[in-house]
Amino acid sequence: MADEVYYWQALNRALDMELAADDSVIVLGEDVGLYGGSYRVTEGLYAKYGEWRLRDTPISEGSFTGLGVGAALAGLRPVVEIMTINFALLAFDAIVNMAAKIPFMSGGQFPMPLAVRMPGGVAKQLAAQHSQRLEQMLMNVPGLRIAVPATPQDAWWQLRQAIRSDEPIILLEHELLYFSKGKLEPQREAPPMHRARVHRKGADLTIITWSRMLDLSLRAAGKLAEKGIEAEVIDLRSLRPVDWQCCAASLQKTHRLLVVEEDSRFARAGAEICAGLAERCFYELDAVPQRVAAQEIPIPFNAALEAEAIPRVADIVAAAEGMCG
Amino acid sequence: MEPDLMKTMLRDMLLARAFEERAAQEYAQGNIAGFLHLYPGEEAVAVGVLRAAEPADYIVSTYREHVHALVRGIPPGVVMAELFGRKDGCCGGMGGSMHLFDRERRFMGGYAIVGETFPVAAGIGYAVAMRGLPEAVICFFGDGAVNQGTFHESLNMAALWKLPVLFVCENNHYQIGTEIHRHSAVAEVHKRACAYRIPAKRIDGMDVLAVHDATIEALEQIRVGNGPQLLECETYRFRGHSMADPGSYRPRVELQAFESNEDPVKIAIAETVAGYPSEEQIAAAGSGNIERLSGELQRSELLTVAQLEAMKKEVAEVVEEAVRFAGNSPEPVMADARAALDCNRHDEVLI
Numbered sequence: 053m054a055d056e057v058y059y060w061q062a063l064n065r066a067l068d069m070e071l072a073a074d075d076s077v078i079v080l081g082e083d084v085g086l087y088g089g090s091y092r093v094t095e096g097l098y099a100k101y102g103e104w105r106l107r108d109t110p111i112s113e114g115s116f117t118g119l120g121v122g123a124a125l126a127g128l129r130p131v132v133e134i135m136t137i138n139f140a141l142l143a144f145d146a147i148v149n150m151a152a153k154i155p156f157m158s159g160g161q162f163p164m165p166l167a168v169r170m171p172g173g174v175a176k177q178l179a180a181q182h183s184q185r186l187e188q189m190l191m192n193v194p195g196l197r198i199a200v201p202a203t204p205q206d207a208w209w210q211l212r213q214a215i216r217s218d219e220p221i222i223l224l225e226h227e228l229l230y231f232s233k234g235k236l237e238p239q240r241e242a243p244p245m246h247r248a249r250v251h252r253k254g255a256d257l258t259i260i261t262w263s264r265m266l267d268l269s270l271r272a273a274g275k276l277a278e279k280g281i282e283a284e285v286i287d288l289r290s291l292r293p294v295d296w297q298c299c300a301a302s303l304q305k306t307h308r309l310l311v312v313e314e315d316s317r318f319a320r321a322g323a324e325i326c327a328g329l330a331e332r333c334f335y336e337l338d339a340v341p342q343r344v345a346a347q348e349i350p351i352p353f354n355a356a357l358e359a360e361a362i363p364r365v366a367d368i369v370a371a372a373e374g375m376c377g
Numbered sequence: 378m379e380p381d382l383m384k385t386m387l388r389d390m391l392l393a394r395a396f397e398e399r400a401a402q403e404y405a406q407g408n409i410a411g412f413l414h415l416y417p418g419e420e421a422v423a424v425g426v427l428r429a430a431e432p433a434d435y436i437v438s439t440y441r442e443h444v445h446a447l448v449r450g451i452p453p454g455v456v457m458a459e460l461f462g463r464k465d466g467c468c469g470g471m472g473g474s475m476h477l478f479d480r481e482r483r484f485m486g487g488y489a490i491v492g493e494t495f496p497v498a499a500g501i502g503y504a505v506a507m508r509g510l511p512e513a514v515i516c517f518f519g520d521g522a523v524n525q526g527t528f529h530e531s532l533n534m535a536a537l538w539k540l541p542v543l544f545v546c547e548n549n550h551y552q553i554g555t556e557i558h559r560h561s562a563v564a565e566v567h568k569r570a571c572a573y574r575i576p577a578k579r580i581d582g583m584d585v586l587a588v589h590d591a592t593i594e595a596l597e598q599i600r601v602g603n604g605p606q607l608l609e610c611e612t613y614r615f616r617g618h619s620m621a622d623p624g625s626y627r628p629r630v631e632l633q634a635f636e637s638n639e640d641p642v643k644i645a646i647a648e649t650v651a652g653y654p655s656e657e658q659i660a661a662a663g664s665g666n667i668e669r670l671s672g673e674l675q676r677s678e679l680l681t682v683a684q685l686e687a688m689k690k691e692v693a694e695v696v697e698e699a700v701r702f703a704g705n706s707p708e709p710v711m712a713d714a715r716a717a718l719d720c721n722r723h724d725e726v727l728i
């Protein structure tokens with residue numbers, strides 16, 4: 053039975069399910085307990101599981117994430133919530149130097165069943181320090197995996213998979229997705245965490261995207277269809293590893309690649325996607341791969357400039373038209 | 378206490394309260410968006426500290442910094458315009474509520490990543506100390522910020538190199554929804570300073586006079602080269618953490634008790650205005666700050682009730698004008714944003 057739920061509710065149910073299923077699962081983070089999470093993701097769980105399972109932490113990102121690493125070494129399955137990815141910059145030592153390295157440096161002795169959840173997008177006028185998209189900083193770290201759920205269904209699947217995985221998983225969420233709604237079919241079998249998903253079929257070009265940009269890309273595809281251009285829209289769902297197979301299969305059909313990302317262009321995720329697909333599908337391509345990306349600037353506080361700085365549906369439509377013209 | 382200073386501080390506090398309450402209204406009407414952290418309840422800290430500072434001192438603050446900016450002398454219209462994201466705001470609409478900067482007034486910024494104010498203040502202090510200037514750096518932070526590593530790292534360096542930094546903790550007992558006893562093993566923030574041999578004091582942050590006196594004393598020590606000092610100001614915020622927070626984790630009675638017995642604006646009025654409140658009102662209020670200060674107010678006779686009313690009216694007009702100024706200010710354009718980003722490139726042309 054498909055239920056319409058908010059993205060935060062899907063995450064909430066996933067946590068509830070895993071906390072109930074395995075008492076080594078713990079949740080750590082600021083205001084995850086009594087308050088129920090800044091975006092309601094842990095609502096109701098503190099009352100149900102108590103303070104050892106849901107721990108309200110001090111503002112000590114470096115150390116509570118590091119504590120998550122230690123707890124994972126000792127057999128717990130911590131889910132660390134960092135309020136936003138901007139604060140994760142303080143936890144990079146724990147994530148990059150510890151979580152990603154210990155299993156390897158120990159010669160494979162230790163599992164690292166750590167999940168780090170955080171939103172990492174542009175919300176609404178939160179200004180430059182609170183509006184960063186930093187996925188590219190984690191994408192290049194061997195030893196990490198990054199899931200980017202764009203829908204409640206994926207949030208539900210991927211958070212549960214992340215908790216059950218013995219590898220350290222970054223679950224990159226989005227401030228503006230928490231209160232978006234979608235179908236949740238809890239019984240449906242999950243695809244592997246890193247599988248991309250074709251959300252819309254089309255023969256004229258392939259739009260590859262993830263997270264909140266999926267919604268914009270689908271809306272753009274609707275508009276393009278009215279103009280006679282059929283876009284295939286792929287949600288990557290995972291940024292490390294990338295499901296090249298799914299992307300390449302689509303390009304074999306459409307021969308045109310458009311990457312849509314909320315981050316800016318230079319040395320960001322889209323650059324890797326374009327390079328990776330150019331290597332794999334160069335002779336399939338009928339046009340230069342294109343990117344719709346944010347402007348190369350910190351996000352201004354002013355509302356109009358903020359909107360102008362990141363991709364809009366019209367930008368995607370224009371880029372696609374330019375490629376198919 | 379000089380009468381003029383007391384009156385100035387009272388006006389600061391009235392303006393602060395009126396400005397912030399108006400900002401809340403403007404937020405509700407959609408003229409301000411994003412995170413908006415307001416200061417009602419905590420006015421005595423910013424006012425008491427900053428009225429003890431010199432114009433050559435540097436200020437480093439957090440995202441809850443509108444009042445610090447106002448007391449420092451940034452015109453209310455210019456602050457409000459920044460909250461509106463407009464071109465005439467102190468950062469041209471690029472920073473917003475959490476990032477007020479004013480280089481000329483040595484207002485070195487509002488920082489929104491908790492714990493950033495410590496190293497920034499230490500760095501400014503380093504520059505001052507190296508040049509041997511009689512200036513101080515005032516570093517504001519919340520009770521929640523002391524568990525960030527930067528607090529300990531920066532206090533150590535400040536003490537080690539005797540940097541002229543006054544660390545001011547605005548202890549409002551909450552780190553968003555987490556009460557201080559649930560986030561800190563040692564809830565007396567001032568006690569942490571002794572680990573670095575930094576002289577520290579806990580003071581009543583609802584009493585602007587107490588804050589002012591303690592700051593004067595601390596700054597004197599700093600200016601003669603004795604190194605950093607720390608003040609823990611005990612205070613309370615009357616609103617949620619930000620406009621997005623209903624604040625439902627706090628017991629209703631706790632909030633009521635602070636609002637009725639500890640309101641710093643009421644206390645300042647009591648300290649300044651003759652015969653206000655009346656003897657009967659004091660009796661009815663029972664124990665608390667107002668009663669404690671009643672002796673002083675009877676003696677002081679600094680301001681009449683009529684003068685107080687006139688002051689409130691004047692302040693309301695200032696806020697009204699600030700909103701008008703902000704509303705009339707143009708929106709910045711992308712070229713302004715680019716200019717801000719490239720401001721340090723000067724004449725260099727990149728290929």
Ligand SMILES: Cc1ncc(C[n+]2csc(CCOP(=O)(O)OP(=O)(O)O)c2C)c(N)n1
Nearest residue numbers: 139489490491519520521522549551552553
């Ligand atoms: C590094 C970092 N972690 C988390 C946050 C989110 N956050 C913003 S304010 C705040 C609470 C700060 O509490 P406190 O220091 O007591 O200051 P107050 O807001 O009470 O004045 C938190 C957790 C942040 N901005 N930066």
Ligand SMILES: [Mg+2]
Nearest residue numbers: 519520551552
């Ligand atoms: Mg606090």
